Amino acid sequence: MEQSSLVYGAVILLSGGIALLYTGLVLWSPPPIITHDSEKKYLSNASPTKPLPLTPLGDPSTVDLTIVVPAFNETERLPEMMRDTIKHLASAGLKSKRTYEILVVDDGSSDGTSATALQLAKKYPDSNIKVVTLEKNIGKGGAVRHGMLYGGGERLLMADADGASRIQDLEELWKSMDKIAPDNAPGMIVGSRAHLVKSEAVVRRSFLRNILMYGLHTILRIVGVGHIRDTQCGFKLFSRSAAQQIFPAQHLPTWIFDVELLLLAKQLRIPVAEVPIEWHEVAGSKLNVVTASVQMLRDLLIVRANHLLGRWTAYPAKQKSE
Numbered sequence: 001m002e003q004s005s006l007v008y009g010a011v012i013l014l015s016g017g018i019a020l021l022y023t024g025l026v027l028w029s030p031p032p033i034i035t036h037d038s039e040k041k042y043l044s045n046a047s048p049t050k051p052l053p054l055t056p057l058g059d060p061s062t063v064d065l066t067i068v069v070p071a072f073n074e075t076e077r078l079p080e081m082m083r084d085t086i087k088h089l090a091s092a093g094l095k096s097k098r099t100y101e102i103l104v105v106d107d108g109s110s111d112g113t114s115a116t117a118l119q120l121a122k123k124y125p126d127s128n129i130k131v132v133t134l135e136k137n138i139g140k141g142g143a144v145r146h147g148m149l150y151g152g153g154e155r156l157l158m159a160d161a162d163g164a165s166r167i168q169d170l171e172e173l174w175k176s177m178d179k180i181a182p183d184n185a186p187g188m189i190v191g192s193r194a195h196l197v198k199s200e201a202v203v204r205r206s207f208l209r210n211i212l213m214y215g216l217h218t219i220l221r222i223v224g225v226g227h228i229r230d231t232q233c234g235f236k237l238f239s240r241s242a243a244q245q246i247f248p249a250q251h252l253p254t255w256i257f258d259v260e261l262l263l264l265a266k267q268l269r270i271p272v273a274e275v276p277i278e279w280h281e282v283a284g285s286k287l288n289v290v291t292a293s294v295q296m297l298r299d300l301l302i303v304r305a306n307h308l309l310g311r312w313t314a315y316p317a318k319q320k321s322e
C-alpha cells in the first residue's frame with residue numbers, strides 16, 4: 001500500500017516535470033520567422049521605386065553567385081565593403097566568367113541603410129545590387145536566412161557588412177567548393193579564423209571575447225560540431241542545393257545561428273570544409289559579451305532539444321536520379 005502510493009507519487013512528479021520542461025521548451029523556442037510579402041521583393045538601380053520579385057531558393061539559379069549581406073544600421077560601413085566587393089568581382093579575371101548579384105538585406109535598420117544601399121546600387125550600375133528591406137529587425141541569423149531563401153545564385157555567400165573579411169578570400173572558398181561539391185552537389189564551406197589564434201589579430205581582441213570563444217568551443221564539442229574550429233565567422237559559402245536543404249530548416253534568428261547551420265549540415269550529411277581566411281577586427285562590434293554568452297547557451301539547448309524531440313526537423317533533398 002505504502003509502496004504503491006510512493007510509485008504513483010513518483011510517476012506523477014516525473015510526468016509533471018516532463019510536461020513542465022516541454023512547456024518551457026515551447027515557450028522559449030523562437031517563434032517561426034514570418035516572411036512578409038514586401039520582403040519578397042527588391043529595389044535596385046534598374047528599378048529604384050517599383051519593387052520587383054526576388055528569386056525563391058526553390059527556383060533554378062539565375063546567376064553564378066549571390067552575396068548575401070545582412071545589414072543592420074550599416075550606413076557607415078557598407079560603402080567601403082561594397083566598394084571592395086565590387087572591385088574584386090569586376091576584376092579582369094572574374095568579370096567574364098562569373099555572373100553575380102549582391103543582395104543587401106536591411107534588417108529593419110532605422111539609420112537609412114536601405115537608402116544607402118540603393119545609392120550604392122546607383123553608384124555601381126553594372127554590379128547588380130539588390131536591396132530588400134525587412135519590416136522589422138529580426139537579428140543577423142534571420143537576415144541571412146532571408147537573403148538565402150531569396151537568392152538566385154548557384155552558390156551563395158554570406159558576408160558581413162562591416163568588411164571584416166577580405167572578399168578576395170572568396171576564391172579560396174570557391175576552390176574548396178569545387179573540390180568537395182563538384183557539379184552543384186550540396187556543400188558548405190566555412191571561412192575560418194582559427195589559424196589566427198595566438199596571432200596578433202586575436203591578442204588584440206578583448207580578453208572577454210577570447211574567453212567567450214573558448215567557452216563556446218567547449219559547448220560546441222558537446223553538441224557535436226567540435227570538429228569545426230571557427231563556427232562564428234561571418235564568411236560562409238553554400239551551394240544552392242545545400243542552401244535549399246539548410247535554410248528552410250533554420251529557426252534561430254540570433255547571432256548563434258551559425259552553429260545551427262553547422263548542426264543542420266551535419267544532420268543532412270552535407271559535406272563541410274573549413275578554409276582559413278584573413279580577418280581584421282572592426283571597431284563597433286555590437287555584441288555584448290555577457291548577454292551574448294547567456295543567449296548562446298540558451299539557444300544551443302533549444303536547438304538541441306527541439307531536434308531531439310522532433311519539433312524541428314530537416315529533410316534531405318530528393319536525389320535527382322530517383
Ligand SMILES: *[C@@H]1O[C@H](CO)[C@@H](O)[C@H](O)[C@H]1NC(C)=O
Nearest residue numbers: 072073074109110111112286
Ligand atoms: C540605429 O540607428 C538609429 C539612427 O541612427 C538609432 O536611433 C538607433 O538607436 C540605432 N539602433 C541600434 C540598435 O544601434
